[in-house]
Amino acid sequence: xxxxxxxxxxxxxxxxxxxxxxxxxxxxxxxxxxxxxxxxxxxxxxxxxxxxxxxxxxxx
Numbered sequence: 001x002x003x004x005x006x007x008x009x010x011x012x013x014x015x016x017x018x019x020x021x022x023x024x025x026x027x028x029x030x031x032x033x034x035x036x037x038x039x040x041x042x043x044x045x046x047x048x049x050x051x052x053x054x055x056x057x058x059x060x
Contacts, residue, residue: 015050017043030054 013030020027020039028046029037038053040046 013054015047017046033057 013032016027016029016031018027019025023039025039025041026043026046027037027039028043028050030050033054036050036053036057038046038049040049
């Protein structure tokens with residue numbers, strides 16, 4: 001069976017990264033897809049989580 005590759009989200013969105021003093025984590029959010037916000041112990045982890053969340057929205 002030949003399954004075509006999954007199409008990636010091909011739109012550009014703004015990513016805002018900020019430190020949460022209250023939660024002691026990095027937050028990554030995409031305002032165009034509000035409320036699309038994730039967190040991680042590092043900036044890279046927070047952005048990877050945001051990428052996974054956006055990928056999940058494609059499946060809806």
